[in-house]
Amino acid sequence: MKKRLLAMILMLxxxxxxxxxxxxxxxxxxxxxxxxxxxxxxxxxGADTKKPVKITYxxxxxxxxxMFENMFKRYNELxxxxxxxxxxxxxxxxxxxxxQSLYASGNAPTFMNVDPANxxxxxxxxLEFTEENAxxxxxxxxxxxxxxxxxxxxxxxxxxxxxxxxxYNKRVVDEIFGKGNxxxxxxxxxxxxxxxxxxxxxxxxxATMLHGANWSLGGHYLTLVYAVQGPKTEDGTGFIDKxxxxxxxxxxxxxxxxxxxxxxxxxxxxxxxxxPLVADxxxxxxAFAEGKCATFFMGDWLWTTLVTMExxxxxxxxxxxxxxxxPSLYGNSEVVMVLPKFQCINKSxxxxxxxxxxxxxxxxxxxxPEGQQFFLDAGFYMPYKNVRDDIEYNSMTTSIxxxxxxxxxxxxxxxxxxxxxxxxxxxxxxLKYLAGAIDRDELAKGINxxxxxxR
Amino acid sequence: xxxxxxxxxxxxxxxxxMGPSLFAFACVLIIPFLYGIYLTFTDYSPIRITxxxxxxxxxxxxxxxxxxxxxxxxxxxxVLYSTIFxxxxxxxxxYLLTSNxxxxxxxxxxxxxxxxxxxxxxxxxxKFIFANVVTKLGETLDYQxxxxxxxxxxxxxxxxxxxxxxxxxxxYLMIIYIAGFVGIPREVQEASEIDGATGLKKLFSVxxxxxxxxxxICFFIMISRxxxxxxxxxxxxxxxxxxxxxxxxxxxxxxxxxxxxxxIGQAEAIIFFITVAIAAVTQVLLTKKxxxxx
Numbered sequence: 001m002k003k004r005l006l007a008m009i010l011m012l013x014x015x016x017x018x019x020x021x022x023x024x025x026x027x028x029x030x031x032x033x034x035x036x037x038x039x040x041x042x043x044x045x046g047a048d049t050k051k052p053v054k055i056t057y058x059x060x061x062x063x064x065x066x067m068f069e070n071m072f073k074r075y076n077e078l079x080x081x082x083x084x085x086x087x088x089x090x091x092x093x094x095x096x097x098x099x100q101s102l103y104a105s106g107n108a109p110t111f112m113n114v115d116p117a118n119x120x121x122x123x124x125x126x127l128e129f130t131e132e133n134a135x136x137x138x139x140x141x142x143x144x145x146x147x148x149x150x151x152x153x154x155x156x157x158x159x160x161x162x163x164x165x166x167x168y169n170k171r172v173v174d175e176i177f178g179k180g181n182x183x184x185x186x187x188x189x190x191x192x193x194x195x196x197x198x199x200x201x202x203x204x205x206x207a208t209m210l211h212g213a214n215w216s217l218g219g220h221y222l223t224l225v226y227a228v229q230g231p232k233t234e235d236g237t238g239f240i241d242k243x244x245x246x247x248x249x250x251x252x253x254x255x256x257x258x259x260x261x262x263x264x265x266x267x268x269x270x271x272x273x274x275x276p277l278v279a280d281x282x283x284x285x286x287a288f289a290e291g292k293c294a295t296f297f298m299g300d301w302l303w304t305t306l307v308t309m310e311x312x313x314x315x316x317x318x319x320x321x322x323x324x325x326x327p328s329l330y331g332n333s334e335v336v337m338v339l340p341k342f343q344c345i346n347k348s349x350x351x352x353x354x355x356x357x358x359x360x361x362x363x364x365x366x367x368x369p370e371g372q373q374f375f376l377d378a379g380f381y382m383p384y385k386n387v388r389d390d391i392e393y394n395s396m397t398t399s400i401x402x403x404x405x406x407x408x409x410x411x412x413x414x415x416x417x418x419x420x421x422x423x424x425x426x427x428x429x430x431l432k433y434l435a436g437a438i439d440r441d442e443l444a445k446g447i448n449x450x451x452x453x454x455r
Numbered sequence: 456x457x458x459x460x461x462x463x464x465x466x467x468x469x470x471x472x473m474g475p476s477l478f479a480f481a482c483v484l485i486i487p488f489l490y491g492i493y494l495t496f497t498d499y500s501p502i503r504i505t506x507x508x509x510x511x512x513x514x515x516x517x518x519x520x521x522x523x524x525x526x527x528x529x530x531x532x533x534v535l536y537s538t539i540f541x542x543x544x545x546x547x548x549x550y551l552l553t554s555n556x557x558x559x560x561x562x563x564x565x566x567x568x569x570x571x572x573x574x575x576x577x578x579x580x581x582k583f584i585f586a587n588v589v590t591k592l593g594e595t596l597d598y599q600x601x602x603x604x605x606x607x608x609x610x611x612x613x614x615x616x617x618x619x620x621x622x623x624x625x626x627y628l629m630i631i632y633i634a635g636f637v638g639i640p641r642e643v644q645e646a647s648e649i650d651g652a653t654g655l656k657k658l659f660s661v662x663x664x665x666x667x668x669x670x671x672i673c674f675f676i677m678i679s680r681x682x683x684x685x686x687x688x689x690x691x692x693x694x695x696x697x698x699x700x701x702x703x704x705x706x707x708x709x710x711x712x713x714x715x716x717x718x719i720g721q722a723e724a725i726i727f728f729i730t731v732a733i734a735a736v737t738q739v740l741l742t743k744k745x746x747x748x749x
Contacts (some may be wrong), residue, residue, distance in 0.1 A: 052694055085674075094712070095714040096712060096713065100502065100712060101501070103501050103502060104501035121502050122502055122713070124502075124503070125502075126502070213695075214695075214697070214698075218621075269688070274602070275590075275601065275602075275603040275604055275607055276607070277604075277606075277607035277695065277696045277697075278604050278607055279695065282585060312617040348504070349470055421713045421714040422707060424698070424709070424713065425698070428694075428697035428698040429697070431695075432696075432697045432698040433695065433698060435607070435697070437609075437697070454714075
């Protein structure tokens with residue numbers, strides 16, 4: 001009997017320990033939040049009168065987790081009553097799934113940095129930015145908020161601009177053509193591109209490189225076909241709607257045929273031709289940066305990978321990916337400019353105080369000089385009018401900015417609608433085509449079937 | 456009175472000792488499982504605020520999802536081959552390492568080590584080997600089939616997965632087989648030797664029949680783990696080239712979380728669960744028939 005009593009007591013102790021261990025977390029954060037408020041009140045004006053607020057931030061730009069961490073630390077120094085907790089994600093770590101689980105469990109992050117497609121998906125949960133609650137958003141450059149606007153409501157605030165097209169290595173091209181003899185603007189037809197490639201090959205340099213991953217070929221290359229349908233986002237989405245309804249087939253579009261002809265050209269001179277689907281990003285980046293090939297279909301985010309490498313070239317520029325032989329047509333002399341990420345605030349699972357704190361923090365991050373400096377130091381090009389203009393960007397971003405100044409950019413607003421598994425599925429078809437497993441008719445049929453299969 | 460007390464005491468004991476684990480088991484397994492079945496009849500999505508009851512339409516969608524069945528067949532093939540080769544290799548290793556080979560403890564530890572590395576790490580290691588080391592080898596030997604990566608061709612990528620799976624689990628199954636070998640009573644072995652059974656004859660007529668319990672366990676482990684493979688799949692091929700190596704588990708995951716078709720993904724998961732359960736139970740029942748008493 002004594003033994004049983006002992007066992008029972010032991011079990012109770014264990015149970016008690018587990019229960020308190022589980023509960024400990026919430027108790028901890030509560031008291032932690034309080035200490036922030038009580039120990040150093042009033043380091044900034046009026047902070048002592050405010051109630052401590054704790055908000056969470058979900059970040060899908062995995063390469064800059066530390067940047068956000070430092071930013072929030074500084075923000076907490078300025079405004080001690082606001083504690084921002086970063087929920088970081090890793091590259092390829094299942095970011096969408098993590099966000100979904102946070103929402104499903106009722107722990108939606110107060111604000112988050114996500115893809116434009118997510119803004120559409122989560123629009124019912126998101127706080128609308130208005131003149132009253134976010135006056136700072138009027139500082140955004142013209143058209144920058146369009147990508148985060150749905151049904152006339154601004155749900156996402158932009159913070160960076162990126163671009164993609166054919167990157168070229170300036171040193172390699174200079175060696176082939178002689179210094180200063182190459183004008184990127186001269187590549188505005190497919191024939192001009194082919195001539196350029198032939199010259200590279202004649203000089204013994206492989207002309208181009210395709211990264212054999214579905215996000216590059218499906219998410220970026222194939223998306224050009226929709227985006228170049230017209231300068232407005234609706235032109236692209238309208239085209240997709242017509243494919244969905246069966247009104248048109250993608251192969252009927254001369255733009256599709258044109259881009260696929262160019263794709264054949266790229267595949268013909270592909271540095272990775274012998275084994276095109278390896279898709280080792282670091283290896284491709286290294287090969288390009290070491291000048292083993294002249295051009296690379298990629299975007300300026302490549303820079304963040306390159307800075308970690310040694311003995312590489314630093315001067316790059318963009319040339320367009322022409323789809324026809326008429327230089328006046330849209331898309332032949334333009335490069336893609338895209339707002340790849342947006343900042344959104346959740347209204348469905350956070351208190352008004354938390355939402356207000358997130359609004360204030362966003363305003364500071366995006367439009368106050370001190371907040372902007374964090375982004376600028378990380379090499380981002382910010383679409384805000386009040387960004388200081390004495391910043392030296394890397395050569396890739398500079399090249400995109402030059403195209404933007406000349407108005408020579410392709411509007412990739414349609415990218416917001418390339419959500420879910422669109423780019424994985426259509427990208428896989430592109431990979432099959434690149435590997436020669438299917439021909440162009442089968443590719444087109446696959447893309448049509450895909451669009452018609454989704455609800 | 457006394458009997459009633461005893462019954463109460465038994466229930467008390469049961470709750471005392473089984474209660475906590477039963478509670479945990481119910482929380483993380485039983486309840487989510489039942490809730491999951493319920494969700495297959497709805498158009499649930501973590502993103503949308505409300506969801507509705509849609510009857511059997513998710514299951515109908517599964518049967519028209521051609522890709523799911525394609526990948527399902529591929530998974531069956533993957534499980535079949537990895538089970539066969541893994542057990543074969545493990546058995547041979549165990550056979551060799553229970554004989555008087557030099558340094559057998561070191562070798563046992565060596566073969567077991569891959570199992571201690573997680574599937575994700577293993578996947579990345581082998582990805583590097585297949586993409587860089589093997590291709591380099593092909594170039595050095597000037598042997599065409601090795602020059603391109605295993606992972607860029609649909610059929611060879613599955614072969615690559617089977618190779619890594621066999622490498623990963625062979626050591627683990629080897630330990631079970633070694634235990635089986637060691638567990639065979641000496642007197643039975645000696646008796647068979649006195650009766651004149653030697654070498655292969657002894658292996659097939661005495662050793663293997665007595666080791667059926669080990670086979671049951673090893674086959675069960677390989678079949679259930681093979682079907683569930685996700686981490687290795689993710690790290691080694693991630694479904695590449697062009698989606699041809701997405702095993703069933705990965706397909707379900709992508710359907711639910713990337714295509715945002717949660718109901719369909721969940722329905723596929725239920726169908727998949729039933730298949731795995733049937734396969735595993737059939738295997739156990741079938742192999743149990745071969746069990747003999749020493």
